[in-house]
Amino acid sequence: MQLSAQPYEERLTAPRSWWLISFLVGVSCALILLPFGTLPMLGGLVGGTAVAAITASSYGSVRIRVVGGSLIAGEAKVPVTALGEAEILDAEEARAWRTYKADTRAFLLLRAYIPTALRVEVTDPDDPTPYLYLSTREPQRLAEALRAARAAAPGAA
Numbered sequence: 001m002q003l004s005a006q007p008y009e010e011r012l013t014a015p016r017s018w019w020l021i022s023f024l025v026g027v028s029c030a031l032i033l034l035p036f037g038t039l040p041m042l043g044g045l046v047g048g049t050a051v052a053a054i055t056a057s058s059y060g061s062v063r064i065r066v067v068g069g070s071l072i073a074g075e076a077k078v079p080v081t082a083l084g085e086a087e088i089l090d091a092e093e094a095r096a097w098r099t100y101k102a103d104t105r106a107f108l109l110l111r112a113y114i115p116t117a118l119r120v121e122v123t124d125p126d127d128p129t130p131y132l133y134l135s136t137r138e139p140q141r142l143a144e145a146l147r148a149a150r151a152a153a154p155g156a157a
Helices: 016-036 038-059 091-098 139-152
Strands: 008-011 063-067 070-073 076-079 083-089 107-109 117-122 131-135
Touching: 008 139, 016 038, 063 139, 070 131, 083 091, 083 139, 091 117, 091 131, 117 139
Parallel strands: 107 131
Antiparallel strands: 008 063, 063 070, 070 076, 083 117, 117 131
């Protein structure tokens, strides 16, 4: 596999506050089970915390990568040659593209806890997807990695 000129990888991890909330979910489960005794209460604390932590971890495990001439964003894998210009979206513009400017055919990799995003046009005429909306903490770096990968792709002009 050929690596892109400027490799990029980002994991869209959940915020730290979610881990505190996971613990509080466990405490809530423990309090619900308190009338049944100490052992069920401890089970509720451990089980509730574990389930909430696993949920937060899995939601924050999605990755965005530019590698081998492809953009891999969550479940999507798109060759960089099928992508057009990338538009960096600040917090306000990102919110607009998530709401009233959104196209129902677009691929959206949304994480509400990440305020900035990148909107990348899809230029492949056989693909009905007009653009990719990617929540990212480093939109400038992702746009540069896409540009570099497109320039390094075979057949790039």
